[in-house]
Amino acid sequence: MKIVIVGGGTGGTILANNLARRLSGELKSGKARLILLSASERHMYQPGLLYVAVGKMMPDELYRDQRSLLEPSIEFHVDPVEQFALDKNQVTTKSGTSIDYDILVIATGSRMVPETIPGLAENSETFYTEESAVKMFKTLQQFQGGKVVITVGVPHKCPMAPLEITFMLNDYFKDRGIRDKVQIHYTYPIGRTHSLENVAKWATPEFGRLGITYETLFNMKEVDGKNKILRSEEGTDTPYDLLIAIPAHKGMEVVEKNALGQNGFIPTHRTRLNMEGRTNVFVLGDTTNIPISKAGSTAHFEAEALGENIAATVKLGMPVRDYDGKVFCFIQAGKDRATYAMFNYTTPPDPKVPTKAIHWFKLAYNKLYWNSVRGLL
Amino acid sequence: MAEKKIVDARGSYCPGPLMELIAAMKSAQVGDELEILSTDQGSAKDIPEWIRKVGHDYLGSTEEAGVWHVSVRKKK
Numbered sequence: 126m127k128i129v130i131v132g133g134g135t136g137g138t139i140l141a142n143n144l145a146r147r148l149s150g151e152l153k154s155g156k157a158r159l160i161l162l163s164a165s166e167r168h169m170y171q172p173g174l175l176y177v178a179v180g181k182m183m184p185d186e187l188y189r190d191q192r193s194l195l196e197p198s199i200e201f202h203v204d205p206v207e208q209f210a211l212d213k214n215q216v217t218t219k220s221g222t223s224i225d226y227d228i229l230v231i232a233t234g235s236r237m238v239p240e241t242i243p244g245l246a247e248n249s250e251t252f253y254t255e256e257s258a259v260k261m262f263k264t265l266q267q268f269q270g271g272k273v274v275i276t277v278g279v280p281h282k283c284p285m286a287p288l289e290i291t292f293m294l295n296d297y298f299k300d301r302g303i304r305d306k307v308q309i310h311y312t313y314p315i316g317r318t319h320s321l322e323n324v325a326k327w328a329t330p331e332f333g334r335l336g337i338t339y340e341t342l343f344n345m346k347e348v349d350g351k352n353k354i355l356r357s358e359e360g361t362d363t364p365y366d367l368l369i370a371i372p373a374h375k376g377m378e379v380v381e382k383n384a385l386g387q388n389g390f391i392p393t394h395r396t397r398l399n400m401e402g403r404t405n406v407f408v409l410g411d412t413t414n415i416p417i418s419k420a421g422s423t424a425h426f427e428a429e430a431l432g433e434n435i436a437a438t439v440k441l442g443m444p445v446r447d448y449d450g451k452v453f454c455f456i457q458a459g460k461d462r463a464t465y466a467m468f469n470y471t472t473p474p475d476p477k478v479p480t481k482a483i484h485w486f487k488l489a490y491n492k493l494y495w496n497s498v499r500g501l502l
Numbered sequence: 503m504a505e506k507k508i509v510d511a512r513g514s515y516c517p518g519p520l521m522e523l524i525a526a527m528k529s530a531q532v533g534d535e536l537e538i539l540s541t542d543q544g545s546a547k548d549i550p551e552w553i554r555k556v557g558h559d560y561l562g563s564t565e566e567a568g569v570w571h572v573s574v575r576k577k578k
Contacts, residue, residue, distance in 0.1 A: 280517060280521065280525045284517055314520075314521060314524055315520045315524075316520075316548045316551060320515075320516045320517045320521050321515055322544070342552055342555055344556070359555050359556055360555075360557075373528075387529060388529060395513070416511045416517070416518075417514060417516065417517075418517065450513060452516065466516075470513035471513065474515065
């Protein structure tokens with residue numbers, strides 16, 4: 126049985142390590158092979174970018190060597206897949222190598238696409254890549270006062286990011302002693318301050334307490350950089366001095382080029398995680414079109430369910446469990462307080478009052494992540 | 503003829519049905535009809551509110567066995 130995982134992000138790495146342990150006997154005896162193909166020899170802890178953007182982490186803290194995170198039985202190659210021939214059970218990599226598989230897992234992730242909104246890329250700051258997070262921090266350091274507008278595209282990676290960056294900016298300007306010279310204005314696409322109703326119920330009074338203004342039902346249409354105005358699909362104009370963007374995301378280009386899914390998101394069964402219409406192709410994390418959060422924890426819990434199922438398929442010829450839609454997201458509520466939201470397909474979250482203890486745990490998790498992707502946590 | 507697209511957002515707390523619809527509308531063509539499926543009772547109110555505010559055509563809502571079906575036509 127040959128298992129090929131495409132993508133070395135959170136989902137692909139956790140799944141590879143999970144399977145390496147569950148199938149250790151089969152891999153040792155040669156009855157199974159486990160191949161991981163990635164575009165990078167480095168692994169990035171993406172949630173750390175939020176902290177880089179406000180000067181709380183250095184960029185080099187975000188990376189580990191990918192090979193060092195993997196069980197030795199995993200055949201790892203920095204050679205991204207460029208062609209998917211699903212009818213032939215074969216993928217072809219950038220180097221031109223064709224690889225047959227019995228089971229394929231696609232976990233290529235997502236990317237921000239600020240260029241889909243006219244004027245956004247050239248007139249805003251964001252933090253979804255190392256380069257942009259460093260640039261945002263440098264811009265913030267130069268900022269002496271005015272109106273900071275946070276704007277949110279759909280869909281986006283990390284649903285807590287809009288609130289987190291808003292609360293982090295509040296503390297950032299407070300620490301610099303210029304909070305009274307800064308208006309922080311938050312905009313959000315739907316009719317409340319967060320998609321999770323209970324999170325919105327907590328966040329909205331927090332905005333009032335901290336003097337953060339907000340506008341809901343606001344979807345970016347275009348940015349007039351010359352006049353510093355953000356325009357919405359709903360017909361409103363919002364002037365800004367500094368624009369902070371959570372840009373919309375798409376799946377990776379390779380998914381679209383191979384016609385696997387619109388906007389790079391692959392149609393995926395919500396509990397079995399197989400690609401619709403395929404029984405031996407599975408999809409993980411941001412790459413799915415499942416209507417749940419595009420977040421590392423989603424990829425993590427999907428990978429655990431899929432690891433059990435693929436291992437059971439190798440051993441028993443059938444899967445053993447469903448993915449229940451579990452997601453767990455920390456919510457950084459400022460520089461020194463945090464809470465969390467945990468939910469699945471049937472149970473909504475009920476976030477508690479933010480505390481310093483959960484903030485410290487979140488800081489600890491920033492380091493524990495490396496044990497998490499190794500499949501140890 | 504414009505296609506009718508089903509957006510299945512049942513069981514979606516985050517990003518939620520309206521966010522799923524907004525994302526789907528971005529990819530749709532003017533004239534396309536979309537029907538969103540939601541298990542969130544609030545969808546019957548907040549989705550039509552957004553549709554009207556943006557200026558698309560709200561085609562109606564029905565509820566069957568705890569699933570709300572909200573239909574919209576992209577107008578611009």
